[in-house]
Amino acid sequence: MTDAETILKEVDTLTKERGRRPDWLKAIFALLQRERPHYNWVGFYYLSGGELLLGPFVGAPSPHKRIPLDKGICGAAVRERHSVNVPDVNADPRYLACSVETKSEIVVPIEHDGEVVAEIDVDSHTPAAFGPDDQALLEAVARHLSPILGQATTRY
Ligand code: SME
Numbered sequence: 736m737t738d739a740e741t742i743l744k745e746v747d748t749l750t751k752e753r754g755r756r757p758d759w760l761k762a763i764f765a766l767l768q769r770e771r772p773h774y775n776w777v778g779f780y781y782l783s784g785g786e787l788l789l790g791p792f793v794g795a796p797s798p799h800k801r802i803p804l805d806k807g808i809c810g811a812a813v814r815e816r817h818s819v820n821v822p823d824v825n826a827d828p829r830y831l832a833c834s835v836e837t838k839s840e841i842v843v844p845i846e847h848d849g850e851v852v853a854e855i856d857v858d859s860h861t862p863a864a865f866g867p868d869d870q871a872l873l874e875a876v877a878r879h880l881s882p883i884l885g886q887a888t889t890r891y
Contacts, residue, residue, distance in 0.1 A: 822863035847885030
């Protein structure tokens with residue numbers, strides 16, 4: 736299994752290509768999915784107008800293109816301003832179903848200047864798929880993206 740440090744170097748390379756590569760964020764998610772096959776859906780929600788809007792993702796299309804901040808695991812991660820790891824989505828009343836195959840989910844907020852500006856959402860078909868290493872990897876990716884997203888003036 737490729738170690739987190741190597742993955743983060745590749746994330747950095749893809750980030751630096753963003754000027755000439757419009758799909759750079761999706762490429763980062765594809766990289767994460769390739770290196771961690773239990774990441775069945777990897778996607779990006781960003782805050783706009785007081786709600787979460789779906790950005791680039793890899794995996795099956797999601798019915799949740801907009802999520803109010805008081806809904807879902809995604810809304811909880813913004814409100815709580817920390818990662819939310821749900822080992823059994825069907826046992827969590829906050830869960831907004833995307834796919835019947837999803838068994839567990841982790842949502843990691845991306846902060847900039849003390850505000851949550853976006854988040855990385857990962858779903859797995861495996862129950863309790865996400866451990867401390869997954870959380871650490873995704874939080875490192877979120878920290879890496881933070882200054883870039885904070886400067887972004889366009890939609891993702
Ligand atoms: N399950 C999420 C909704 C987004 S989908 O997973 C892509 C939630 O409960 O907020």
